Amino acid sequence: MLWSDLSNEKVWVVLGVTLSFGLIGGVDDYKKLVYGNAKGLSAKVKYFWQSVFGFLAAYIILVNAATPIETTLIIPFMKDVLVPLGDVFLGSAFVLFGYLVIVGSSNAVNLTDGLDGLAIMPAVMVAGALGAFAYLTGHANFSGYLGIPYVAGVGELTIFCGALVGAGLGFLWFNTYPAMVFMGDIGALALGAALGVVAIYVRQELVLVIMGGVFVMETVSVILQVGSYKLTGKRIFKMAPIHHHFELKGWPEPRVIVRFWIITVVLVLIGLASLKVR
Numbered sequence: 001m002l003w004s005d006l007s008n009e010k011v012w013v014v015l016g017v018t019l020s021f022g023l024i025g026g027v028d029d030y031k032k033l034v035y036g037n038a039k040g041l042s043a044k045v046k047y048f049w050q051s052v053f054g055f056l057a058a059y060i061i062l063v064n065a066a067t068p069i070e071t072t073l074i075i076p077f078m079k080d081v082l083v084p085l086g087d088v089f090l091g092s093a094f095v096l097f098g099y100l101v102i103v104g105s106s107n108a109v110n111l112t113d114g115l116d117g118l119a120i121m122p123a124v125m126v127a128g129a130l131g132a133f134a135y136l137t138g139h140a141n142f143s144g145y146l147g148i149p150y151v152a153g154v155g156e157l158t159i160f161c162g163a164l165v166g167a168g169l170g171f172l173w174f175n176t177y178p179a180m181v182f183m184g185d186i187g188a189l190a191l192g193a194a195l196g197v198v199a200i201y202v203r204q205e206l207v208l209v210i211m212g213g214v215f216v217m218e219t220v221s222v223i224l225q226v227g228s229y230k231l232t233g234k235r236i237f238k239m240a241p242i243h244h245h246f247e248l249k250g251w252p253e254p255r256v257i258v259r260f261w262i263i264t265v266v267l268v269l270i271g272l273a274s275l276k277v278r
Contacts, residue, residue: 006078008153008155008156008234009060009064009176010058010153010154010157011156011157011160011199013057013060013061013159013197013200013201014157014194014197014198015059015103015160015191016039017053017057017194017196018047018190018191018197019190019225020053020193020195021050021061021106021189021190021192021193022061022186022187022189022190023124023205024041024046024050024185024189025050025110025185025186025187025188025189026185026186027040027041028046028072028185028186029184029185029186032169033247036269037122040185043132047103050064050103050104050106050107050189051099051227053193054098054099054103054106054193055095055099056094057098057099057102057197058094058096058097058098058099058102058200059095061094061098061200061201062086062091062094062095062122062200065086065127066152067151068084068087069084069149069150069151070086070149070151070203071084071086071087071094071099071204072084072086072087072089072149072153072203073085073203073205073206074148074149074203074204074206074272075171076204076207076210076274077207077274077277077278078184078278079278080146081177084102085097086253097205098200099113101196101199101200101205101208102193102196102197102200103193103194103196104196105188105192105195105196105199105208105212105215105243106189106190106192106193107192107219108145108186108192108212108215108218108219109123109192109195109214109215110142110188110189110192111191111215111219111222111241112188112214112215112218112241112243113183113187114241114243114244115177115243115253115257116175116176116178116179116253116259117172117175117177117257118243118260119183119188119191119215120168120171120172120175120183120191121168121172121261121264122159122212122214122260122261122264123164123191123192123195123214123256124164124168124169124172125192125264125265125268126167126195126208126211126212126264126268127161127164127165127168127195127198128161128162128165128268129210129211129268129271129272130157130161130195130198130199130202130208131136131157131158131160131161131162131164131165132158133148133202133204133207133275134154134156134157134161134198134201135155135158136148136252136275137149137150137154137155137202137203138150138152138153138154138155138156138157139155140145146275146276147278148203148275149203149208151201151202151203154201154276155200157198157201161198162196164191164194168191171183171187175259176256177253177254177257192215195208195212196208197263197264202222204271204274207271207274208219208271210267210270210271210274211264211267211270211271212264212267212270213264213267214260214261214264214267217242218241218242218243219241221236221237221240221241221242221245221265222239222240222241224240225237225240225242243256243260266270
């Protein structure tokens with residue numbers, strides 16, 4: 001399949017989201033490296049621009065939806081459970097949900113990128129699985145056979161996901177422990193946002209949560225740690241995100257990385273099983 005349909009707005013939205021979130025991360029990294037500002041962009045500024053681009057992308061997806069199924073939440077492993085978000089409050093429920101998926105995914109990958117190769121390999125596996133979903137969802141015969149929604153034009157995103165997989169593996173060659181090249185916010189924010197927007201287009205946002213369980217676990221550990229400390233003055237983990245907790249417990253860095261990879265393999269297989277287990 002050739003990526004020839006450049007009039008496909010799905011292609012441009014995915015590219016736009018990837019580039020815009022990469023720009024946010026790039027400015028953050030630039031301030032850290034060039035100006036020696038250890039904090040980079042302030043959290044408020046970074047979150048503001050993530051919100052702007054996240055809401056804009058979700059709104060564009062809503063207004064360009066050709067069929068109701070493109071704004072309907074699909075519940076994995078349940079054949080007939082559908083939630084029509086596009087019909088709730090003039091589509092605002094879909095826009096809010098889409099925003100949360102894109103921005104949440106972006107920040108989750110960024111939080112995970114704390115050890116050599118820890119973020120990129122799970123991202124590669126999830127991108128490969130989303131590529132499979134994109135191809136099947138964009139093919140009427142396959143989607144009909146599997147009982148998943150058919151979304152015209154989404155098959156083009158298979159090429160994008162394939163590019164993420166190839167680039168990610170090439171990057172991993174130099175990012176594996178001990179790393180010679182680092183992802184930085186420019187890579188992590190862009191990659192996470194890309195996974196989020198592709199998941200929205202293939203109508204598998206909840207499957208993304210399953211397959212990206214490592215990213216979810218890292219994010220939840222930070223939320224729990226901060227919440228517990230503010231409410232009780234006590235910490236749940238030795239350090240958050242949770243990969244640092246295991247390091248402080250004495251696990252060597254490669255052990256933490258590989259075990260998180262193994263968890264992702266299992267979760268991606270569970271996500272792919274949702275294609276048939278209904």
